[in-house]
Structures are given as C-alpha cells and as structure tokens.
Amino acid sequence: VNKMMMRPVWDGTQFMPRKMMNLSSSFDHRVIDGWDAAVFIQRIKTLLETPALIFVD
Structure with missing residues (x-):
C-alpha cells in the first residue's frame, strides 16, 4: 500500500x-x-472503495 494522493x-x-x-x-x-x-x-479493491460492505458480508 502506498500513500494517498489527491488526483483529478x-x-x-x-x-x-x-x-x-x-x-x-x-x-x-x-x-x-x-x-x-x-x-x-x-475484492480488496471493492472493500477499500466501499468500506460499508465489510459489515454486510
């Protein structure tokens, strides 16, 4: 995992x-x-983009 950056x-x-x-x-x-x-x-990508799904599964 790398650091987050603001991108357009x-x-x-x-x-x-x-x-x-x-x-x-x-x-x-x-x-x-x-x-x-x-x-x-x-699956990791989906969970990172929509963390609420962690509690659904």
Whole structure:
C-alpha cells in the first residue's frame, strides 16, 4: 500500500479531486492460481472503495 494522493477524476461532467492510492501485490503462481489472485485483489479493491460492505458480508 502506498500513500494517498489527491488526483483529478472525471465524474462524467467535470474533474473532481479524489484521494487515490496504488496497491501492489505479488503472488507465487506455484502456490496460487492467477485467477484466484485476481479475484482476491478485486475484492480488496471493492472493500477499500466501499468500506460499508465489510459489515454486510
């Protein structure tokens, strides 16, 4: 996880400042299949973007 930075994001009508960060990961494909790793990363992304979902699941 890297630090958050304010970046312009297009919302359909205008650019709005939004906090963004990069998330890096690495997986050993001898241990975990790439598809499973991708599903895991997408789930982490969803939970970071919508933290209220943590309490739903």
